[in-house]
Amino acid sequence: MKPGGGHSPDSQGATVVISSTVRQGRDNDYERWQEKTTEIARGFPGFEGTELYPPIAGEQNSWVVVFRFSSIRQLTAWLDSEVRRKLLDEVRPMLEEPASQEVLAGGTAVREAVTAVISHNVRPGREADFVRWQEKVRKAQERFAGFMGTEEFEPVSGVQDRWVVLLRYDTREHLDEWLGSDSRARLLEEGRDYFVDYDVRKVQSAFSGWFQFGREAGDGAPPSWKQAMTVLLVLYPTVMILSLTAVRGFTMAHLPGYLAMFLSNVLSVTVLTWLAMPLVNRVFAAWLVPGRSARANVVGAVVIVLCYAVFIAVFGLVGAVVDID
Known part of the structure; x- marks a missing residue:
């Protein structure tokens, strides 16, 4: 070499x-x-x-x-x-x-x-x-x-x-x-x-x-479809929560829309990179590892889809009380 x-x-x-x-x-x-x-x-x-x-x-x-x-x-x-x-x-x-x-x-x-x-x-x-x-x-x-x-x-x-x-x-x-x-x-x-x-x-x-797993675990990067499903799992609630909190604060502070959008994106990426993704990597570690059986892949995918449904239902209830644009 x-x-x-x-x-x-x-x-x-x-x-x-x-x-x-x-x-x-x-x-x-x-x-x-x-x-x-x-x-x-x-x-x-x-x-x-x-x-x-x-x-x-x-x-x-x-x-x-x-x-x-x-x-x-x-x-x-x-x-x-x-x-x-x-x-x-x-x-x-x-x-x-x-x-x-x-x-x-x-x-x-x-x-x-x-x-x-x-x-x-x-x-x-x-x-x-x-x-x-x-x-x-x-x-x-x-x-x-x-x-x-x-x-x-x-x-x-x-x-x-x-x-x-x-x-x-x-x-x-x-x-x-x-x-x-x-x-x-x-x-x-x-x-x-x-x-x-x-x-x-x-x-x-x-x-x-x-998606980085240690060499000692014997694992590489997950398949792209698992990565996409998992990113969506944390991206949706992150964006929704920021919309209800930080973005509303930016609006009340009368920040220009382009600046509010930039700050919102900074917060989203920060939360995803240092909080949400490390957490979901630990929770779904066994499923994210490449080479799982077809049955394990289906079970994990179903669990994540159920999580989607729970988030949609929760934010739907919140939307009935708070106007979410």
Whole structure:
């Protein structure tokens, strides 16, 4: 791993990034299969967590799943296991083509970013040239807004024969600015002397800053639909309570509407980030963890919908007494 080498890959954790193009109409089947796969992987030694990212409309038509293990040895044991081979046979009819995967030995987990996973098929004998070229690329990336860092992973003998680079920017817009830039186009043209081909996949979580679980819990970011349901669960009562309290105070103080709206948003974000979301993360921790069974997912979703109903009923009663605009 570069930069920051000098560590044994087996002591630094290991990650596999798997990209799958699912046949039209089979997305739900694939998602259920992935939940089953995660439950089985959870029982293997060294499993730390997994994250599943659906396709991005207009940008990326593949599903991306990330599995993290404590060591490359433990990750390889999972990848080469008989149970996983059977799972791959099961998913094959759902896919347009065989899934691609990159194994990363070591690395630092960063969720407060949008990450591009870029794999290169380096020409034999041009490895040193590729490394020097990659350093030029990094220096160019640093000049673009939102750059957060890059990590380079060499091939893992017997496991992964492609060079992989993780590139992180603070937002998708900033990442896309670099990916679509003239500077990158010129560097790619130069780099074709050193690699045969390359592949880019983006990994992003819609509400990553509000959903962070410790590595010791073996959990990654929840699926996007759980994040959205949970954010709505706390957003609605937060906005309603602020409307009944702070916003009314702003109105009585005769603040301009645009300023009252700004202050209201500041309060909403503050309450969500430091009070409401940490609380709901603790209450629904077991449900938010990726890879829960289909039954557990349904039960949790029903509970949250019931909470919606309770909030609507409560504020409906309040509205009968207090005029809520």
